[in-house]
Amino acid sequence: xxxxxxxDIFDINQTTESSGTNPQWEAFQSKNSxxxxxxxxxxxxxxxxxxxxxxxxGQAAKFGALTASLRRVNIGQYSLSQSISLxxxxxxxxxxxxL
Numbered sequence: 001x002x003x004x005x006x007x008d009i010f011d012i013n014q015t016t017e018s019s020g021t022n023p024q025w026e027a028f029q030s031k032n033s034x035x036x037x038x039x040x041x042x043x044x045x046x047x048x049x050x051x052x053x054x055x056x057x058g059q060a061a062k063f064g065a066l067t068a069s070l071r072r073v074n075i076g077q078y079s080l081s082q083s084i085s086l087x088x089x090x091x092x093x094x095x096x097x098x099l
Contacts, residue, residue: 008045009053015039037068046075 016039042050051067058065073080084093 005047007048009042009048010045011041011043013041015041 042048042053044050044053050070054065054067071080
């Protein structure tokens with residue numbers, strides 16, 4: 001059990017709704033028990049556990065919920081648009097001065 005902590009949820013929106021269109025999600029489904037999934041966008045304070053938030057939403061709605069995928073697009077002043085792919089990582093990209 002995680003310790004209680006105060007967090008702020010500034011905004012939360014459902015951005016898509018579908019069933020079985022995501023290959024990763026289809027792995028969680030069976031023919032006898034179809035499940036639905038949706039995507040949400042959350043603007044929250046530092047220290048928010050998104051997986052716990054999803055679990056709590058499912059408990060409150062009485063249908064259960066799990067996190068199939070999670071993508072952070074901003075943290076503080078940094079955004080996903082400023083990132084580079086793993087194959088682009090080199091010492092030249094990391095260090096401010098040449099070796």
